[in-house]
Amino acid sequence: xxxxxxxxxxxxxxxxxxxxxxxxxxxxxxxxxxxxxxxxxxxxxxxxxxxxxxxxxxxxxxxxxxxxxxxxxxxxxxxxxxxxxxxxxxxxxxxxxxxxxxxxxxxxxxxxxxxxxxxxxxxxxxxxxxxxxxxxxxxxxxxxxxxxxxxxxxxxxxxxxxxxxxxxxxxxxxxxxxxxxxxxxxxxxxxxxxxxxxxxxxxxxxxxxxxxxxxxxxxxxxxxxxxxxxxxxxxxxxxxxxxxxxxxxxxxxxxxxxxxxxxxxxxxxxxxxxxxxxxxxxxxxxxxxxxxxxxxxxxxxxxxxxxxxxxxxxxxxxxxxxxxxxxxxxxxxxxxxxxxxxxxxxxxxxxxxxxxxxxxxxxxxxxxxxxxxxxxxxxxxxxxxxxxxxxxxxxxxxxxxxxxxxxxxxxxxxxxxxxxxxxxxxxxxxxxxxxxxxxxxxxxxxxxxxxxxxxxxxxxxxxxxxxxxxxxxxxxxxxxxxxxxxxxxxxxxxxxxxxxxx
Numbered sequence: 338x339x340x341x342x343x344x345x346x347x348x349x350x351x352x353x354x355x356x357x358x359x360x361x362x363x364x365x366x367x368x369x370x371x372x373x374x375x376x377x378x379x380x381x382x383x384x385x386x387x388x389x390x391x392x393x394x395x396x397x398x399x400x401x402x403x404x405x406x407x408x409x410x411x412x413x414x415x416x417x418x419x420x421x422x423x424x425x426x427x428x429x430x431x432x433x434x435x436x437x438x439x440x441x442x443x444x445x446x447x448x449x450x451x452x453x454x455x456x457x458x459x460x461x462x463x464x465x466x467x468x469x470x471x472x473x474x475x476x477x478x479x480x481x482x483x484x485x486x487x488x489x490x491x492x493x494x495x496x497x498x499x500x501x502x503x504x505x506x507x508x509x510x511x512x513x514x515x516x517x518x519x520x521x522x523x524x525x526x527x528x529x530x531x532x533x534x535x536x537x538x539x540x541x542x543x544x545x546x547x548x549x550x551x552x553x554x555x556x557x558x559x560x561x562x563x564x565x566x567x568x569x570x571x572x573x574x575x576x577x578x579x580x581x582x583x584x585x586x587x588x589x590x591x592x593x594x595x596x597x598x599x600x601x602x603x604x605x606x607x608x609x610x611x612x613x614x615x616x617x618x619x620x621x622x623x624x625x626x627x628x629x630x631x632x633x634x635x636x637x638x639x640x641x642x643x644x645x646x647x648x649x650x651x652x653x654x655x656x657x658x659x660x661x662x663x664x665x666x667x668x669x670x671x672x673x674x675x676x677x678x679x680x681x682x683x684x685x686x687x688x689x690x691x692x693x694x695x696x697x698x699x700x701x702x703x704x705x706x707x708x709x710x711x712x713x714x715x716x717x718x719x720x721x722x723x724x725x726x727x728x729x730x731x732x733x734x735x736x737x738x739x740x741x742x743x744x745x746x747x748x749x750x751x752x753x754x755x756x757x758x759x760x761x762x763x764x765x766x767x768x769x770x771x772x773x774x775x776x777x778x779x780x781x782x783x784x785x786x787x788x789x790x791x792x793x794x795x796x797x798x799x800x801x802x803x804x805x806x807x808x809x810x811x812x813x814x815x816x817x818x819x820x821x822x823x824x825x826x827x828x829x830x831x832x833x834x835x836x837x838x839x
Contacts, residue, residue, distance in 0.1 A: 349465050350374040350392065354384040354410065355399040355426070360450070364397065367454055371461065381410045389417055394468050395461065400427040411442045419443070419708055422464045426450055426457075440714060471707065501536045504593070504614045511606060514597035515539040518548065520560060521580065521591035521618065539596075556594070563592045569604060576600045578611040580618070591615075609651065616644050642740055666783055671695025672834050673779035673820070678772075680819045687772060694747030694776050701731030701748070725760045728752055751776040756810045774813040778804065778820055781812070797827055 351373050353364045361377035368375040376393075378384040381402050388396065396414070400407035407425055414421065424446040425439065439447060445467070446460050505517050516539035537548050552560075559570045563577040570577040575598075580591040593611055600607060619637070674695040678688045702710060705727055709720045716724065732749040735741040750764065750773040757765030785800040795803070801824060808817040824830070 348374075349394045349468065350376070351395045351397065351461070352376045352378065352384065352388065352393045353397045354378050354381055354402070354407075355397075356380075356402045357399070360399070360426075363454070364457075367458060368461070371458070373461075373465070381405050381407075385410060385413050388414055388421065393421055395422045395424065395464050397424045397426060397457075397461070400425055408442060411444060415442060422446075422468055424448060424457075424460055424464060443708070498536065500617060501534070502538070504617065505536070505538045508593065508595065508607065508610055508614070509538070511603050511610065512595055512597045512599050514595055514599070516541055516596040517594055519580065519591065519593050534591075541594075541596075560592050560594075564590055569608065571600075574598055576604070576607070578607055580611055580615045613644055616641060666787065667696050667699055669783045669787075669834060670698060670776065670779045673782060673823075674775050676823050676830075677775045677779065677816060677820055680823055690743050690747065691772055691775060693741070693744050694751070694772060695779060697731065697735060697741075697744060698748050698751050698776055698780060699727065699731065700734055701727035701729065703734075704730045725752070729761050746770045747773045747776055749773075751780060753777070754811045755813055759811075769813075771813075774816050778812050778816045782820070797824070 351368050353361055353368070353375070355361050355364075355377075356379050358379060361379060365375050365377055373395075376387070378387060382404065384396075387393075398407045398410060402410075407427075411423060411425075414423075423442075423444045425444050426448055427450065446464060448457050448460050501519050501521075505519060509515065509517055516537075518535065518537035518541040521534045535545060535548055537543060541548055541551065543551070555572075559572060559577050563570045563579045567579045569579070575594060575596040578593045578595070580593055593614065595607070671692045672695070674691045675688055678691045683691070705723060709716065709723055712720065728749050728751060732745045735745050735748060747770065749761070750769050753759035753762065753764050753769045753773065755766055755769070755774075757763050759765075782800055782804060785795045785803060786797065788794045801821060804812060804817050804820065808814040
């Protein structure tokens, strides 16, 4: 067990740069004992070249060196690498770089040299945990993006053969494999003659008889377990994914088999995709019944809509996962927006659009770099311009699915201002959709009353004063007035929001 843990830890690469060979030797012993890959360099110019050529996770850097000091080393590295975690060391507290320099160079940690390395060890371990969490978030974001890109393709109305081929083509991209097959049986609900279907790609692209002949007893047993228990079955060189649709009209039972040993890190995404694939397959059969079973088709359409919602909801949660300070923000914005919409006696379909618009208003931030979203001081002009792109990015994501077309304007215009000084297009007044004006007020209020990395939250009275003072310029005056009435019983509102957003 310990050997396996060391192997996992050694995935993290640490480079130490210090002109004192004694420090490098000491840290070599410490880092190797912790189980991480170690490399020591006593020339800062050589270290810059190595970091540009190779991949390192953590840089432990001395401040006072020749021919250039540590802050200059960091400046040069940040020109081509913003991801490496930097821990700065100094033996002279009086000549350490000022705090503003440390912040501006994005140096994540600072430590004074001493004969006791306990503090340094703690900082290294803390850095590795931070790097690991960042890797996990990136993997989650990239995996969800792959699913979001592939799902619309498999929901196109095609023949069963074409849709199966599309499903296999897209899922193989997730694990970088070439060989797979799908086995489906028990299409219950279509007719009395239930049928089975099997299709392979790569080495499994065979006739039905040949493909069945390749399935030994272990594979057949694994197929049964995956179908009955509804969970993945892992083999040494592959994985079976259950392909079970929850449709009320057509029950699809089957499996997808992927021949690969590269599935462990992707297993959660593969399960999400297989659920989408099962629904897509059922959708093919359901559309053949459209003339005879209109009511059943409508229920399936709602189920399909929920699947899309689930996929984009997962993507929205990935945005929340990037920053603990904004977690739950979208849910609260949706809650406040619905309250305002009901106060205006808006019809039910517009209330539903407000809720969806609130939930997805920041989904475009999935495409914004972490170092911008998580920056804890003022953004520069370029960084702010990148942040201002998130309404357009969000609108583009939702535009990929036709059923979200009425939500797109809400997401696109929720940062526009009444006076025309908003973004992304600088429209004003009645040019801004009314539902977007509601989201704008709800979004601003929750942002003001929530702690953020770069500031503490405002109290209720200050937040209300901000809304009122900006009514007619930033915010729609009628929306602000209606919201002020809602906020009169703020304590009850908070209890309700805690229950709704639990």
